[in-house]
């Protein structure tokens with residue numbers, strides 16, 4: 134429940150939430166919002182008279198809450214980008230219309246192809262957890278794929294700021310986009326989607342384990358500042374390099390037929406082993 138402003142003097146932590154609505158500024162006008170639900174990160178880039186929202190959460194209720202939070206930072210019209218077609222990053226898209234939604238060509242195709250399947254699996258999972266309200270919201274959400282499509286790179290002008298959307302190769306899925314924002318000095322902020330995961334092993338269900346390390350090699354080469362993972366705490370280039378090493382170890386263990394020697398838990402390694410290895 135949202136805290137009402139007339140609840141009396143807030144404690145310091147609440148005051149922070151009231152002012153920032155959960156946003157953390159990690160570069161000039163570049164914000165990340167880390168959600169309790171799924172430990173998911175969304176991004177916000179604010180320019181002159183325009184802003185960009187990175188990922189839209191799992192249903193219209195969560196998206197509306199995100200929109201309220203965006204409006205505590207900026208009144209400007211938004212453009213939206215989806216890092217990839219997994220429900221937690223794009224099922225909220227319809228709440229942001231009629232704004233343009235960007236994504237990779239593969240993201241639009243994957244969401245059109247798997248959206249209903251993802252919905253059914255998520256609704257079943259939420260009902261099993263006794264979370265009827267969220268299950269009902271996911272049941273009715275319109276699946277609304279991006280229509281502004283990126284093949285390899287697209288530079289957006291967000292109120293005078295260049296924001297590059299880049300496909301760096303297959304990894305977590307066959308269509309992950311990263312969002313690169315220039316900040317003051319020579320720095321950048323990179324929103325990496327689920328190519329990078331902090332606080333839990335990366336998710337391999339739709340992954341390409343043989344190609345993921347090279348994709349992270351490219352991400353590592355371009356990172357000059359904060360790197361925002363799809364889930365978990367904000368990291369940096371060194372973390373990207375370390376996760377690349379872990380993914381190489383996954384690949385080596387699976388190719389050797391010894392997944393139990395990999396760097397992650399048995400369930401994660403089993404999924405990795407089920408995916409294409411060449």
Ligand SMILES: [Zn+2]
Pocket residue numbers: 217219305327336363
């Ligand atoms: Zn994902």
